[in-house]
Amino acid sequence: MRLRTTPGSAVPIYRQIVEQVRAQIARGELAAGDPLPSVRAVAEELVVNANTVAKAYGELVRSGDLVSEPGRGLFVAEKKPALSAVERRRRLRVAVERLVAEAISVGASREELDDALEAYCEHADVLRRADRDDHDRRIA
Amino acid sequence: MRLRTTPGSAVPIYRQIVEQVRAQIARGELAAGDPLPSVRAVAEELVVNANTVAKAYGELVRSGDLVSEPGRGLFVAEKKPALSAVERRRRLRVAVERLVAEAISVGASREELDDALEAYCEHADVLRRADRDDHDRRIA
């Protein structure tokens, strides 16, 4: 569990924690059933109030990413409740709209946008393409 | 000038105005030199405080999207000061990071993301590709 905070950021600390935990689960760094560090441990680690961590964990439980076993701790949920296809497309669309709006406002072209997306996915080794070509290339 | 607000939204009203004006300039709905409706007119239209509109306009002036002619009004700037290539790439990257994070959290694949991006650019007729193939396909 590696967590970090950006104190000066406009996004609240509890939200940063939520996003990072979600990202680590998505990347497989946290597997189903894995225990999470306690509220108080994270709070000490990040030099942050315990309530702030509890707020983040609570949101992750409500969203189904974590399960709470009272008295024992928090664990990564076995299966995150899959979003419906329509809901997934809807949220993807609003996220895309935001990105395109930013791209327009900085005066970037479609090609620059595609390049940036490709470069980030490549570098961060995330959201990899599932085609065989890519897989073979990595094995070779 | 078509503006709308989403009162329940987490993004502040003044920021919604900023984004919408920027988008309209980018789309060409507002051309360089075009006058903008007065602070008080927009405030009445949106049923919003004049200070809130002034705050949005002020930010647009500071960012170089609008120019202020004291006593006359606000106008779309002739040429928005082009961002440096590195700055453009930097801002594009953080925007891409946000999109990818959302894509991961909703469990979307890379292909779904690409499709959503393509579909939005196609539908909104925005950030069009500049290659000849695409152009020919549309003419045909």
Added chain:
DNA sequence: CCAACTGTACTATGTTGCACAGTACAGTTG
């Protein structure tokens, strides 16, 4: 000239979200 408009700059008030501190309690575990 002047009334009516423009942007801009104040002061002040109320609400909301965020992070903090402290306390408390029920459940689990070595």
Added chain:
DNA sequence: CAACTGTACTGTGCAACATAGTACAGTTGG
């Protein structure tokens, strides 16, 4: 039983947001 777990309170401080009202300098059409 002591030490840990999550959770739930109360209360405080701070900053951002939106509101209301007032004021002032510059421009412009009648």
